[in-house]
Amino acid sequence: MSSFYTLAEGCPQQRDDTSIQLRNGSGGGLVLLQDTQLIETLAHFSRERIPERVVHAKAAGAYGEFEVTHECTDITSASFLNAVGKKTRCLVRISTVGPERGSADTIRDVHGWAMKLYTDEGNLDWVFNNTASCGTLPVLIDGY
Incomplete structure (x- = not known):
């Protein structure tokens, strides 16, 4: 964990490995779409690079x-x-x-x-x- 973790727009975050959830009694929970850190992390991961086609690439x-x-x-x-x-x-x-x-x-x-x-x-x-x-x-x- 970095002590200087920020989002793309510069908002500082305390941790880079957590998400906002609505917890239920069994320990699980629902992830909220208002969690900008999680949405940004997922968006960055899926758009990081365009992979080459696996088959029929050439x-x-x-x-x-x-x-x-x-x-x-x-x-x-x-x-x-x-x-x-x-x-x-x-x-x-x-x-x-x-x-x-x-x-x-x-x-x-x-x-x-x-x-x-x-x-x-x-x-x-x-x-x-x-x-x-x-x-x-x-x-x-x-x-x-």
Whole structure:
């Protein structure tokens, strides 16, 4: 505990490890939102740094248009697929699953592919994974 603990606006605090609570008979209690020290500590902790994404961290994306090239009204009623030549705005993102930013693009890993279509009926999201290599297949073949 520091003897010079202050909040962000400079208000001095006696302790930096306590919170204001409404105590009940069993020893527990409810934390109050008027406890500016606790709210500031939680806000600082959650906003301290922006962590890197755990999976699919390394990616590339592009905006473009999805264009219908074949008649498919017999199998769907989606409005963005109802006419040949109809174009719909889209966003595509291609990523690797495991490696962090700065790693090689040539390693064998699962790759992700996501597409967001901005249709008249609302946004449509498609997400795919390409598993080019299987981790259990060598075990099954070699019998380890």
